[in-house]
Amino acid sequence: MTDYSTLADRLTGTLTTRDEPDHTAGATAFNLTVQHDPDAVVHAATEEDVLQTVRFAAAEGVPIHLHTTGHGAHAAYETGILLVLGGLSSVAIDPAARIAKVGGGTRWADVVAAAAEHGLAPVTGSSTNVGVVGFLVGGGLGPLARSHGFGSDHVVSARVVTGNGEVVDASSYGDTELYWALRGGKTGLGVVTEITLALAEVPSLYAGTLFFDLEESTEPYARWLDWTTTAPTDVTTSGLIVRFPDLEVVPSPMRGKHLFALHVAYPGPEDDGAALSEPLRELGSVYLDDLGPLPLADVARITNDPTQPGPSFLRGATLTHVDRDFAEAVLALAGPGSDLPIMGLEIRHVGAATAVETSGTDAVGFRDFDYTLTMLGAPDPALFGEVLPSVFARVEETVAPWRSPHLTPNWMADPRDPDEEARTWPAGVRARLAAVRAAYDPAHVFQA
Incomplete structure (x- = not known):
């Protein structure tokens, strides 16, 4: 059995072992269905702490798992050292x-x-x-x-x-x-x-979200996908079909609504951003308009991703192209009347600068896709084992004519899966x- 006390004596930061109370405090996965229980948790305060931890692990033959915010946790760590890096923040x-x-x-x-x-x-x-x-x-x-x-x-x-x-x-x-x-x-x-x-x-950012009511019309979604095929290279958009629950925690304008949220980001002057966005405002009747000049420090407001941990199920894919048939297929899956147990289905328009070949100077792998797809499963852990994986398989089958065979690293569901590795690099x-x-x-x- 590994004696971690000799490592603790070398650290400026802290080390706890499984037999101590609050062993994993400060080392929680963002997806709360993943519960880490490693042999030891090291909260590094300095680079020297990291160095000493790595040398100890190599000498003792124990693995190290890395943790900063917990967003990248795909499975629970139950052996070795969980090395927490939040103390190295500057x-x-x-x-x-x-x-x-x-x-x-x-x-x-x-x-x-x-x-x-x-x-x-x-x-x-x-x-x-x-x-x-x-x-x-x-x-x-x-x-x-x-x-x-x-x-x-x-x-x-x-x-x-x-x-x-x-x-x-x-x-x-x-x-x-x-x-x-x-x-x-x-x-x-x-x-x-x-x-x-x-x-x-x-110097300036024109960004935010336009919301369209899908129960009123699904046409804005199809029109947006049409627009992406000739979109300016300096505008990045993503479209999320999202079903908001009828709960008090949801802002009242969105509560119980089935919406198409069109996120827009243009790094340029307000006048140019407004002109570039005019065709997007004309996609249909805008339900809510939160698109305009945005301080650089508020860039996270574009998509308002969750900031608090909770149970989550995400799966992703990449797409080579989109068209009207694709729009119809996606709306049949996730639009009005859909019975899929998902919160949302997002399409991000990439390409342009992401497609520029780097001649082997980095390990990104593939740059041959213009869109990504992400499914946000219902946050019910009871569905995570079999139901939601089968739902995503149905999504993949539906979008097969437009789907790229490749992934990008941060879209991998499990980096240890050899099949996913082969699709990523x-x-x-x-x-x-x-x-x-x-x-x-x-x-x-x-x-x-």
Whole structure:
């Protein structure tokens, strides 16, 4: 049995073991149906804490699992060490160089707020509540996807504690192979203790949401999909068919409504944004209009993703194209009269900057899709085992004529699934990632 007391003596942060009360406090998965119970939990306060933990784990032959915000937890961790990185939270902005140095345990909200003071913006995801590093190592698609590409395209460098128990500077001018792998390789590559990002110059943002009542008309949804086929390359939109429950916690205008929420983001002046958005306002009768000038610091308001943990079931896919037949198929699945036990079905329009080939300079894998699809299952854990996986299988079958065979890393349901791995990275990229993992983590301290 592993004696963790010798590790505790080396740490500035804290270590608890399974026999102690509140063992997993501060290390809860965002999806509350995932309940971690590892042998030990380390709350790192410094990079040295991370280094000592990795060296201990390698010597003792125990695995390390990483935790920042808990958004990336796919299954419960029941062995080894859960290494919590929230204590490594910091942001330093260099406005002249337009870069941000970010601690490995930082959430996007802190980076967004600090950069906005200088008219700059990180290429973040739709939720600023998630961790910076977890988003970026999976590529990262968000509300600036079409105008600015994958989030990982903007990674300048990273400090990494590898499975070898060393601190490595990964960059285009340092350790180039690890730098390549970290931008899209997702798991098993080490612990990023600091990451440097290039920031986008965004003096103004025209963004928000238009809501259409699906019970009144489904035509705005089909018209929006038509619009995406010729959309400007600097406008990113996503369309969510969502059924709001009739509960007090839901704002009254949305309570019990079946809506099409059209999220829009344009990084540019208000006049141009209003002109670009005019065709979207003309898709049909707008039920609620929350689209207009938006402070950079409020970018999370575009989609208003959940900020509190709860039971959740998400599955995703990518699409090569859309058309009127696709709209009819999706509306038959999730539109008025649908009996599927889901909260929503979202289509994100990407492409443009995300489709720019990078000539093998990163490990994102595939860039050959213009849309993503996400199913948000009903938040009822009783349905998670068999019902919702079968529902998603039905969704995949329905959209098969438009579906890409590929995934993007952050859309993987389980990174340990060989079939999903093959759909996420081409064979050459998978082989190269395996070689990087073998070189930097020969003892498999970080279990992918």
